[in-house]
Amino acid sequence: MNTVLQREAPLVAPERDDDAIAPTTQAVPRHPLEPSSRARWFAGITVAIYGVISLIPLVWIIMTGFRSPEDAIAYPPRIVAAPSLIGYVNLFTTRSRVAPEALAALPPPATWYEKLVRQEQMVLAGPSRFADRYLNSLVIGFGSTLLSIVLGTLAAYAFSRFRVPGRDDWLFFILSTRMMPPIAVAIPIYLMFRSVGLSDTHLGLVLLYTVVNLSLSVWLLKGFMDEIPREYEEAAMVDGYTRWQAFLKVVLPQAATGIATTAIFCLIFAWNEYAFALLLTSGTAQTSPPFIPTIIGEGGLDWPAMAAGTTLFLLPVLFFTVVLRKHLLRGITFGAIRK
């Protein structure tokens, strides 16, 4: 991930190009689809300037995680600062301040992080809640992804292969649920969860995220299923497979890439979701997005700890974005645009 972020891009216009189209007429020296080398230079430099500026916030927040609290609030801001792991230590621990005399009386620190904490005139009090919240994000993310993929695959297969009455209307209805403002349905869901005891439970958020992701999962998977030729299943069924066996043994393996892609999209959504998590959880089942902002509040303005938490939270998403890069367009258009 870091290598991608930090790679220097050579701003050179290419001599060779892969997809140039041969000129159609002798009179036209350069094909209109093939920009001049000056145009490419200009394009490359413009995009690189935008790209560098838009990546600065990400690089800066990752760097802030490795700074001391003093360097993080230095005025004017420092580009280079001594590396420090105190942000990560503070992220995972709670500490309390002690008087210098009491600190001197303590036995020498046993671990490197305890030593770091002592340097700040503090002693370790225990673990923070960050690891729990991160784990909640993982459990709820993977749980809801699994459910929405299983249900979505079944529904997508049915919509792709069978003549379900009113198919287009159902598909339309499914997609339209994606467009609902979360805060608008949050009121009754809050009341619903309160009355059936799903408030602040993992199950509650898993169910909710499953439903929110279903629309995306059905639409994306239907797109992938439509691309698998029906002849494969028909051939299998001629060979004596039942429809169910053909689905399991022929269609599912063919759809594996599509299922994986869809799963990553669902996972990223559940991982990033904030509004429902904020309103429906407070402790046990709270996920990272509502928790990370509260890090700043604990013990003054601890920007390095916030940055460290943000870094750990964002890295998986950055990684998966790079993995998904060829499919992102499909994801944001619900499978409508495939290229």
Next chain:
Amino acid sequence: MQTLQWTRRGLSDRGMAWLFVTPTIVLLLAFNIFPLFWTILLSLTNYRANHPGADLVWTGIQNYRRVLGNEEIWAHLQATARFLVCSITLQVLLGFGLALMLNRRFRTHGFWSTAILLPMMLAPAVVGTFWKYFFQPQYGIFNQALRLFGAPEELSMLADSSLAPWAIVLVDTWMWTPYVMLLLLAGLRSIPPYLYEAAEIDRASEWTRFWRVTLPMVMPFIVLALLFRTIENFKMFDLVDQLTSGGPGSVTELASITLKREAFEKWRTGYASALAIILFVAVYGLSLVAVKFLEKVKQR
């Protein structure tokens, strides 16, 4: 409707179809349609979620009258509209520019087209949190960057009521320009080369080619980007809740922030439900257009 078509493999296919579709439909009904009707019911009452035992009074459309007659709500809707217009204009201009440049396929275009996309996949709430750090008056790097261009020493993007709306426009643009770029790049790549060839034979200038070929062909994608961004930004909650929480005062209080304050801070559940239904109708109308448009672009 088309029952006869099923007979080739008998009832098993039909049964399977229903078996496969039903769980999805049931869940969507339970978590989307049922709550929606519940919201409509609540909007007709004086219910307060923090006093569940209190007497419930049917108030008819009084909540709707109060929402629509409330000047503050209109002020918030205006703030939302201004935010929408500014952020989406910026995103479409920047996104289209970037897409045009990336479509020239310079040597590193593959790397940059991925690197530029990164911000749009991040959690908006967390983005709001760390931009708060960049906007700090003294040690924030955004302010430091502005100072390089001669901005005053003490500039508080988030505390100054004339600057705070621009802060959310700026962060939203940073985050979502890549989205517009990705859609428009697909649009540019879907233009059949023969159109340019024909334009070339007609000796059309580069400018004419842009206005007569590129722009009309990309237009459906621009409209799609506009619709999707409008819907998403109209609903936007996470980013603003973290970045400004609607403040200072209520200058950045977008519609969804108002809704959260009414429903979960002031606990005026009935009133907030009416507001929710009004917002829902507005977004839903747009969504219908967007989905139809998506189908249309799909035909290409």
